[in-house]
Amino acid sequence: MSRTIKETPSVLEASLLTGAQAAAHAMRQINPDVVSVYPITPQTPIIQTFSKFVADGKATTEMINVESEHSAMSAAIGSASAGARTATATASQGLALMIENIYIAASMRLPITLAIGNRALSAPINIHCDHSDSMLARDSGVIQIYVENAQEAYDYMVMAPKIAEHEDVLLPVMVCQDGFTITHTAENVSMLGDGEVRDFVGEYHIPYSLLDLNRPTTQGPFDMPDYYFEHKRQQQEAMEKVPAVLKTVQDEFYELSGRLYSSIEPYKIEDADYGIVILGSTAGTVKEVVDNLRDDGKKVGVLKIRSFRPFEEEKIRYHLSRLKGIAVLDRSMSFGSYGPLFTEISRCLYDTEPVLRNYIYGLGGRDLFPDQIEDVYKKLIAGDTSKATEYIGLRE
Amino acid sequence: MSTIKQLAKKESEGKSFRGGHSLCRGCGIPIAVRTVLNSIDTPVVVINATGCLEVATTRFPTTAWNVPWLHVAFENAAAAASGVEAAYKALIKRGTIPDDEPITFVVFGGDGGTYDIGLQSLSGALERGHQFIYVCYDNEAYMNTGIQRSSATPFGASTTTSPSGTESFGKAQKRKDLTAIMEAHHISYVAQSSISHWHDLSTKTKKAAKAKGPAFINVLSTCQLGWRHEPRDTVNIARLAVETCFWPLYEIIDGYYRLTHEPIEKRQIKTWLKTQGRFKHLFNNGNEYLLEEIQQDVDKNWNRLLERCRQDANYFERQEAYF
Amino acid sequence: MKEPIKLYSQGEAQLRVRRDWCKGCDICINACPKDILKLDETGRIFVTDIDKCIFCGICAERCPDFCFSLELPETINSI
Numbered sequence: 156m157s158r159t160i161k162e163t164p165s166v167l168e169a170s171l172l173t174g175a176q177a178a179a180h181a182m183r184q185i186n187p188d189v190v191s192v193y194p195i196t197p198q199t200p201i202i203q204t205f206s207k208f209v210a211d212g213k214a215t216t217e218m219i220n221v222e223s224e225h226s227a228m229s230a231a232i233g234s235a236s237a238g239a240r241t242a243t244a245t246a247s248q249g250l251a252l253m254i255e256n257i258y259i260a261a262s263m264r265l266p267i268t269l270a271i272g273n274r275a276l277s278a279p280i281n282i283h284c285d286h287s288d289s290m291l292a293r294d295s296g297v298i299q300i301y302v303e304n305a306q307e308a309y310d311y312m313v314m315a316p317k318i319a320e321h322e323d324v325l326l327p328v329m330v331c332q333d334g335f336t337i338t339h340t341a342e343n344v345s346m347l348g349d350g351e352v353r354d355f356v357g358e359y360h361i362p363y364s365l366l367d368l369n370r371p372t373t374q375g376p377f378d379m380p381d382y383y384f385e386h387k388r389q390q391q392e393a394m395e396k397v398p399a400v401l402k403t404v405q406d407e408f409y410e411l412s413g414r415l416y417s418s419i420e421p422y423k424i425e426d427a428d429y430g431i432v433i434l435g436s437t438a439g440t441v442k443e444v445v446d447n448l449r450d451d452g453k454k455v456g457v458l459k460i461r462s463f464r465p466f467e468e469e470k471i472r473y474h475l476s477r478l479k480g481i482a483v484l485d486r487s488m489s490f491g492s493y494g495p496l497f498t499e500i501s502r503c504l505y506d507t508e509p510v511l512r513n514y515i516y517g518l519g520g521r522d523l524f525p526d527q528i529e530d531v532y533k534k535l536i537a538g539d540t541s542k543a544t545e546y547i548g549l550r551e
Numbered sequence: 552m553s554t555i556k557q558l559a560k561k562e563s564e565g566k567s568f569r570g571g572h573s574l575c576r577g578c579g580i581p582i583a584v585r586t587v588l589n590s591i592d593t594p595v596v597v598i599n600a601t602g603c604l605e606v607a608t609t610r611f612p613t614t615a616w617n618v619p620w621l622h623v624a625f626e627n628a629a630a631a632a633s634g635v636e637a638a639y640k641a642l643i644k645r646g647t648i649p650d651d652e653p654i655t656f657v658v659f660g661g662d663g664g665t666y667d668i669g670l671q672s673l674s675g676a677l678e679r680g681h682q683f684i685y686v687c688y689d690n691e692a693y694m695n696t697g698i699q700r701s702s703a704t705p706f707g708a709s710t711t712t713s714p715s716g717t718e719s720f721g722k723a724q725k726r727k728d729l730t731a732i733m734e735a736h737h738i739s740y741v742a743q744s745s746i747s748h749w750h751d752l753s754t755k756t757k758k759a760a761k762a763k764g765p766a767f768i769n770v771l772s773t774c775q776l777g778w779r780h781e782p783r784d785t786v787n788i789a790r791l792a793v794e795t796c797f798w799p800l801y802e803i804i805d806g807y808y809r810l811t812h813e814p815i816e817k818r819q820i821k822t823w824l825k826t827q828g829r830f831k832h833l834f835n836n837g838n839e840y841l842l843e844e845i846q847q848d849v850d851k852n853w854n855r856l857l858e859r860c861r862q863d864a865n866y867f868e869r870q871e872a873y874f
Numbered sequence: 875m876k877e878p879i880k881l882y883s884q885g886e887a888q889l890r891v892r893r894d895w896c897k898g899c900d901i902c903i904n905a906c907p908k909d910i911l912k913l914d915e916t917g918r919i920f921v922t923d924i925d926k927c928i929f930c931g932i933c934a935e936r937c938p939d940f941c942f943s944l945e946l947p948e949t950i951n952s953i
Contacts, residue, residue, distance in 0.1 A: 187712055187872045188641035189634065217641040222675030229627035229672065233634025238623055239641050241634070255624055294850035358645075365619045366639060366648060376609035386611075386826065558948060559931035563890070570940035576897030581938040684877035749935050775899075783900030786936055 170275035172344040174305040174337035178244075178270050178330070179204035181312035183214045184352035187268070188239035188359070191219040191230040195249040196282045197334035198272035202244050211379060214293045224249035228267075235265035236374050238364035240316060242267065246334060247274035250288045254295070260327045261296030262390060263375060266319030266359075267327040269297065270312065273486075274334040275434065277518045283520020284334040286434060287487040289463075296390055297327040298397055299464040301434040303420075305342045307461075308332045310414060313347065323396040325362075333436040336521065355411055356423045397465045417465050421474050423449060424456030429535040430475065431457045432500055433484045434507050437516070437523050441484075445527040457530050460496070468503045475500070476507040480535035484547075486517045493544055510540050516547040523547060553590055553753040561589040565617060571869035572615040574607040577782020579772035579789060580688045582746040584659065587686055587768075588618070590756035593655045597621070597770070598635060600664035603695040604688065626668035629676035629685060632658045636681045655760055656683035662703035663693040666729050677736040677765050684759045685767045687729070690774040698777040702727040705797075706848065707841050708829045710777070715832040720841055725848065733767040734803045740766040742802040742811075746773065747790035751800050751811055758802070771798045779828025788826050795823045796853040807863040808856070820846045875916070882924040885908060888945035893918045897938045902933040902942070 172180065176348045178201045182190070192202040208214045217239075223229045227243045234241040245253060250271065260267055271289050275281040289299060298318065302308045308330065315328040332338055347355070363372050376447035378386060401418055407413040410445050422442050431441050438459040457472055475481055481504075484495025492498065506509065512532060518522050528545050567588040574581055580603060588595060596619045599605045605622050606614040623631040626694055642648040660669055665687040673685060692710050693699040700713040706725045709715040713722040733741045740762035744752040752770060759766035773789045775782045792798040793812060797820060800812040821842060824830040833841050878894035898917040908926045911919055911933065919941060921927065934942040 184586060188645060191634065191637075191638045215644060217637040217644075219637050220679065221630060221633070222678070226627060226630035226633070226672045226675055229630035230621055230637065232623050232635030233621065233631035233636075234638040234641075235634075237635045237638035237642070238647070239638030241638070256627070259623055361649075365596060365621055365635060366642065366654070368619065368652075368654070371617055371619045373609050373616050373620045376611045377606045378611050378612065382611045517666035555931040555935055556929075556944065559934040559942075559944040560946065562934055562940070563945060565943075568940075570892060570895035572939070574938060576938075577899035577901055578938045581940070582936060585940070586935070781900070783904045785899070785901050785938075786905065 156531045160322055160419055169343035169345045171341045173200065173339050173341050174308040174332045175200035175272065175339065176204050177305045177309035177344045178312045178332070180207065180346055181309050181352070182242060183208040184347070184349050185240070185313065185316060185356050186214045186353070187216050187242045189217045189219065189231070189234040189241045190300070191221050191227040191234070191241075191243045193221050193224050193227045193245070193249065195224065195246050197299065197338045198246045198270060199242045201270050201272065201348050224253040225256060228260065229237045231266055231267045232256060232260050232263065235260070235267050235361070236263065236365045238359070238361040238366055240359040242270070244270035244272070246272040247276055247282075247288045251276060251291060257292050257297060257327070258291065259296045259375070262386070264325040264390075264393065265327060266316065266325050268312070268315040268319060268359035269327055269329045270282065271329050271331040272334045272338045273331050279489070281519040282334070285486045285518045285520065286331075286411055287518070289329060289331045290487040293464055293495060296394065297329050297464065298462070299329045299331060301463055302337065302461070303436055303438050303459060305337055305340070305344045308337060309344050309346060310408065310412065310416065313352055313355065313406050314408050316359070318397070318400055320359055321400045321404075322362070324380060324393055324400050325394055326397070336436045345412070351411060365366075394465050394507070398462070398467050402460060402523050416461070418462035419474070420459040420461065422457045422459065424458050424474050426454060427456030428454045428479045429481070429532055430455065430478050430526070431482050431484055431531060432460065432475070433457065434460055434463060435486065435495060437484070437486070440523060440525060441528055444525050444532070447525075448529065448532055453532065463496075466499050466503075471500070472503050472507070475504060475509065478509045480510040480512070480538070482512045482514055482531045482535055484514045484516050488515055488518070488531060510535070512539065512541070514547050515544060521548055553750065553757070557751070558586065558589045567618050568608075569615050569617060571613070572608040573610065574603060575776055575782075577775045577785045578603070579690065579746045579774065579785050580604050582786070583686065583688050583752065583770045583772050586746075586749050586752045587657065587756045590753040591655050591657070591760050591761070593653050594618070595655050595657055596635065598628050598632040598658045600660035600669055601625035602661035602664050604659055604661070606695055608760060614838065623665050627668060627672045628658050628660045628664060630672035632656055632683050633676045633679065633681045636683055638676065649694060652766070658683055659874070660683045660685070660687055661694070662687060662691060663687040663701045666703045666727055667701050674736065675694050676768065677733065677738050677767070680764045683765055684756070685765065687767070687769045688772040689769055690772045690777060691726075692774070692777050694774050694777045707833050707845060709832060710829070720838060721829075730769050732801075734806065737806065738765050738767065739763055739805050740802070742768045743798065744768055744800055745771040745789045745793050745798060747786050747793060747801060748812060755802060777829065781825055784826065788823070791818065791823045791826065794818045795820045795849065797823055798858055799853060801856065801860065807866040808859045809863065809867055810856070810860045820849050824862070880920065882921050882927070884924050884927055884929070885923055886947040887929050889921065889924065890943045890945060891919060891921065891943045893920065896941050897952065901936050901938070905932045905936050907932065915928070
């Protein structure tokens with residue numbers, strides 16, 4: 156009783172797509188069994204574009220138009236545990252609303268793809284970009300990938316099921332793209348052919364399906380103190396296996412696309428004295444500033460982190476421990492302490508030499524400009540060792 | 552039509568739900584669950600909200616369930632079931648599951664997880680028309696967490712968050728009519744039943760299993776700990792709730808109401824209230840007005856139900872067989 | 875526990891009682907139309923006289939802990 160899909164032939168030249176559209180195309184080509192949808196700015200174009208694909212027969216996904224994000228993730232958990240390849244999308248308040256289910260999905264080892272359009276958390280309500288929403292989920296046990304542009308958004312959405320469904324992993328994958336900056340901005344995106352993506356992701360088969368009547372399972376049981384601790388430790392073990400799987404999938408993707416990815420992207424950092432560490436789209440602007448300063452003879456670089464969870468400490472330390480000064484730019488806050496990325500980096504480099512500075516930028520969609528980034532480097536070069544967190548572009 | 556022997560026979564096959572669980576002695580919930588599951592002929596998959604049933608039957612590494620069973624959280628059993636049902640459809644499409652072996656999805660939730668925190672996800676699932684039977688075991692409070700009031704708790708009942716005291720007579724609000732809310736979603740089958748009337752519940756389950764789209768059954772389930780009575784009286788007290796017309800047994804098919812049990816003699820609500828410790832304070836001097844109010848409410852609701860059933864009687868006369 | 879599972883026979887019909895699951899709630903005792911169920915000194919259920927049992931199945935239907943199962947040969951008609 157299968158419907159045939161109207162296929163798009165292999166697209167060799169680049170298309171002009173927003174990050175949201177690119178993600179939707181990846182989903183179309185993967186053709187998940189089930190997708191639950193609930194709208195929230197700025198991820199809505201992802202689900203709208205995808206819904207149209209389904210309506211036009213370009214994907215045969217069962218769509219569930221749920222009545223809240225909490226239900227979107229609940230339905231995704233039900234679907235994934237029944238053995239269906241499942242995806243959903245959210246942002247900001249929606250992510251905050253579904254947070255208990257994000258923890259549950261990770262703890263139940265369900266490989267769900269979660270597309271995120273990064274957006275600030277209320278209050279006050281703000282629909283623009285920052286990383287406070289996905290940072291809320293950083294302890295939940297999901298894999299978190301931050302992309303820089305629409306191309307990366309497409310590529311990681313294609314890779315996501317393969318990472319998530321690997322038998323050593325079986326965890327949800329959050330592919331985070333900056334709200335508006337990536338979701339709503341059109342760029343050239345090279346897509347693979349439908350058949351190529353289909354072959355790459357393969358067919359999904361879960362080890363313990365809820366719908367296996369011959370082997371009934373009790374999924375989501377109750378733990379007393381005598382078992383919970385071990386269950387969590389085992390979950391950490393799954394996370395520890397992710398870097399190797401990530402590398403394998405990224406290498407396979409390279410064979411297919413010619414685009415080689417890694418959990419981090421070092422840019423002119425190998426011989427740098429000073430560096431910035433950053434997540435997301437702003438890395439693009441920083442790379443421009445690095446090029447300009449290099450022309451001026453300044454030895455600067457940037458380390459862009461893609462995989463925030465798991466946090467690949469060895470790799471990051473390798474690139475950063477020789478530097479004289481590092482500025483970590485956080486696009487979210489952890490009130491009462493430093494920015495979350497800074498906290499990870501400091502711990503990672505605690506017994507090494509570099510001076511570490513924390514900057515908070517871009518909250519609620521506040522833009523960051525090249526001259527402001529240049530100032531950050533200048534301060535590092537000038538040997539600024541103050542420990543206080545600074546806010547870039549604050550208007551007070 | 553089930554016979555008790557048929558149900559008992561199905562039971563001894565041991566296929567669905569078994570003993571050894573840690574529900575309280577004399578708990579009404581397993582009676583409801585067993586009757587429902589034994590009345591369904593197809594294979595069953597259960598989705599369970601957080602609550603007494605879930606906690607007491609799945610303490611890792613043990614389980615009382617011999618059917619596939621899923622628990623996610625407290626307020627989302629219906630949403631999780633929506634996902635399971637959608638996956639089932641998708642996997643048939645994909646050819647992974649044969650389409651000639653129907654599975655019945657049964658969702659169990661207490662009154663807490665259904666009337667209150669779970670109402671939104673249930674409403675959404677009903678509106679979308681997913682194919683499942685939702686069975687609410689209504690024991691009229693959040694029992695698992697220690698007897699706190701829910702919107703299903705009766706007026707005047709003493710619970711730990713609506714205790715009776717010098718300044719309070721217990722719960723000050725009337726209980727929500729969830730069955731009516733379910734009917735407002737225009738699903739094809741809605742019913743009210745009780746653990747005391749096994750045949751009624753079994754028949755309704757069979758109808759629910761044949762309904763097109765979602766079906767809902769609200770089952771009154773006594774709680775000896777929360778209602779405060781001897782465990783041996785579990786079934787009798789549920790029966791008395793029916794005989795006093797506090798908990799009428801009826802069904803709503805395609806929006807038409809039909810009474811499935813009319814008490815031979817409508818007993819005074821006092822006789823039911825007297826059996827439980829949670830209503831004891833209502834019999835203190837000065838509280839007679841509360842007993843009167845409760846009786847008036849029961850009468851009002853019962854008469855309204857009778858009137859509605861009378862109006863809709865024509866529909867059933869016209870139907871040769873329904874379900 | 876003494877005899878955790880007891881099998882009572884009346885001709886070809888059998889009543890299997892899982893005493894290890896019994897919590898002594900008395901519901902079955904209250905419901906048995908022939909009054910042949912009782913709690914022993916450990917508070918668990920036993921059948922006093924299986925010959926009086928009419929195999930109505932009420933105990934099996936009512937017990938919250940699944941202590942009773944009826945094994946009936948197909949040839950037995952309702953008594």
